[in-house]
Amino acid sequence: MMEILETLGIGLIDALLWVLMLGVGLLPDTLAEPFSYSFMQRALLTAILVGAICGLLSCFVVLKRWSLLGDAISHAVLPGVAIAYLLGWPFFIGAFIAGALTSVGIGALERHTRLKADAAMGLMFTAAFALGVVIIGKIATNTHLMHILFGNVLGVQYPALLLTLFSGLLALLAVWAFYRPLLLYTFDPMQAQALGFNTGLIHYGLILLLTLTIVASLETVGIILVVAMLITPGATAHLLTERLTTMMMLSVAVGVTASVVGLYLSFRLDVASGGAIVLVAAALFLITLLLAPRHGLLARWWRAKRLKIIDEKKFINQDS
Amino acid sequence: MRKPDVVLRLTPKPMAVEVKHLSAAYDGQPVLEDVDVALPTGKWTAIIGPNGAGKSTLFRILLGVMKPLRGEVTVHGEDPARQRRLGHIAYMAQQEAVEWDFPISVQDTVLTGRFGHMRGDPWWRQMLSPRWAEPHHWKVVHRCLEAVNMQDFAHRPIGALSGGQKKRVLLARALAQEARLLLLDEPLAGVDTASERLILDLLARQRAAGCTVVMVTHDMDSARRYADQVLLINRTIVGMGAPDNMLVDEMLARTAVAGWRPVARRDPPLEAFP
Structure with missing residues (x-):
């Protein structure tokens, strides 16, 4: 049974790779050249998938003001991954348990002590992260730890790619099927409650999705930088639109663009892939921040200046 | 054998909201203490009390956001959670509770x-x-x-x-x-006179159509003119009755709102879009 699934999965990935290469084949040779290596092809597919899922989820992270929570969960996932490795479980289960425990712990600290949310989060995730570092130090090599922390998309193999593909499909399906409860909960939790939606279920569902995304991105950008991919695309898209669906599409586009361009640059310049991807995302944000039509700095400056000119004109008219 | 329909007609109409021996607290600080209240269906009730008197807490309990320490709450004679799922409870939030930046x-x-x-x-x-x-x-x-x-x-x-x-x-x-029950948390706070008239007239029409209206407010003027009854609350129920009997100096003083005057009208804020 498992073998059939695995063969099917590998077949699916090969099909996707083939389609992807058709697209790459249209590019000029200088751009397409790195992708003649099969490890680069796998890396490209992974980067696109991760950029898309992170982009989708980052809308909710940004709108729900969960940036710090995303950071906390991504760090807290480390001991879960380590313990799952020890017990021979799939990564994802350990990661989810660790992520959920941390978010419950943060909530409990916040409610039952004088601590505010930021202190509760900082405390929980650093403790969990430290535990993870200690465990991994005992059971694996330093390179292994570095790969989990910072990702290594150039070394992606079929099992990891399969996991990413599966997580991505699941996240997409979940956001599609539960779009209304998710929208309502992100926008106005009290309203969701008044309409009889189970907000506890939505809350932990969203955390589950977040953990899923983080695990899916482990291999590409790693635990530490994944939070950048969970914030930057959404933040960029938020500056550009006043519609949630448009924001999701833009955010996915930013995530995918950053991943692909970052991957290419990392190959050309021989730098770390995770870092390159995040830097490209940050550059996209910076450009948007300057040039966005309504919320951009230039637009704001222009509006302020025009107002001033109008004011001055009025002033002069009053004088004469 | 079928029960005759008459029996159904004779059963009393359940209260829109019924609260018995309700107590609630934040961090051990009591906000509501042994509150008993029944709000009849189809009436307009104004809840008045100082800040921190438990007005919003009552709403939070009806919405299931907060769990009471003790006591029983029913809406239309049923569990509020069931009534929420049926869509019978609508809630109008305070303006600050909503994320206006949302796309x-x-x-x-x-x-x-x-x-x-x-x-x-x-x-x-x-x-x-x-x-x-x-x-x-x-x-x-x-x-x-x-x-x-x-x-x-x-x-x-x-x-x-x-x-x-x-x-x-x-x-x-x-x-x-x-919905059959409308809960409004300060629907008149910070609105200009035109919007205030519009909101109050609209609520009056809802009431006339059989809706139960419950609003938390600081605006005694409109409570006096529009509400059927006023509920004075400050941790416990101070009184409930017709506006003319409740909104008198003695009752308001007892609500520990001594020195409260009907809120002075402020100038209407400038509309951003004409």
């Missing part, structure tokens, strides 16, 4: 009031974007937008509205739910 248009905001009822739509409809919801949902949305005179702003992002307009959108969203 959503005015009409899509009002449509979220229908999300509860959309659970009854065919499954394939629920898989589509809310924009392609059943036409009758959109009919309600447009009707509610017209009722609050916001139809011209339907496609505006909510962040670009003025204070009074935001209040009217929140009211339209609550109305779109077509």
Whole structure:
């Protein structure tokens, strides 16, 4: 049974790779050249998938003001991954348990002590992260730890790619099927409650999705930088639109663009892939921040200046 | 054997909200202590009390956001959770409770009031974007937008509205739910006179149509003119009755609001969009 699934999965990935290469084949040779290596092809597919899922989820992270929570969960996932490795479980289960425990712990600290949310989060995730570092130090090599922390998309193999593909499909399906409860909960939790939606279920569902995304991105950008991919695309898209669906599409586009361009640059310049991807995302944000039509700095400056000119004109008219 | 219908007619109509021996606390600080209240169906009740008197807490308990320490709460004679799922309880939030930066248009905001009822739509409809919801949902949305005179702003992002307009959108969203019980948390705070008139007249029409209206307010003037009854509250119930009997100096003093005068009218805020 498992073998059939695995063969099917590998077949699916090969099909996707083939389609992807058709697209790459249209590019000029200088751009397409790195992708003649099969490890680069796998890396490209992974980067696109991760950029898309992170982009989708980052809308909710940004709108729900969960940036710090995303950071906390991504760090807290480390001991879960380590313990799952020890017990021979799939990564994802350990990661989810660790992520959920941390978010419950943060909530409990916040409610039952004088601590505010930021202190509760900082405390929980650093403790969990430290535990993870200690465990991994005992059971694996330093390179292994570095790969989990910072990702290594150039070394992606079929099992990891399969996991990413599966997580991505699941996240997409979940956001599609539960779009209304998710929208309502992100926008106005009290309203969701008044309409009889189970907000506890939505809350932990969203955390589950977040953990899923983080695990899916482990291999590409790693635990530490994944939070950048969970914030930057959404933040960029938020500056550009006043519609949630448009924001999701833009955010996915930013995530995918950053991943692909970052991957290419990392190959050309021989730098770390995770870092390159995040830097490209940050550059996209910076450009948007300057040039966005309504919320951009230039637009704001222009509006302020025009107002001033109008004011001055009025002033002069009053004088004469 | 079938029971005769007469029996059903003789059973008393359940209260819209019934609260027995209710106590609630935040961090061990009591906010409500042994509160007993019954709000009749189809009436307009104004809840008045100082800040921190437990007015909003009562709403939070009805909405299930907060659990009471002790006591029983029923809505229309049933568990509030069941009534919420049936869509019978609508809530109009305070303006600060809503994320106005959210990328959503005015009409899509009002449509979220229908999300509860959309659970009854065919499954394939629920898989589509809310924009392609059943036409009758959109009919309600447009009707509610017209009722609050916001139809011209339907496609505006909510962040670009003025204070009074935001209040009217929140009211339209609550109305779109077509609930039997309307809970309103300070619907008149910070609105200009025109919006205030519009909101109060609209609520009066809802009441006339058989809706139960419960509003927390600091505005005694409109409570006196519009509400059927006033509930004075400060941790415990100070009194409930006709506005003319409740909104007198002696009762207000007992509500520990001595020195309270009907709130002085402020100048209406400037509308961002004429």
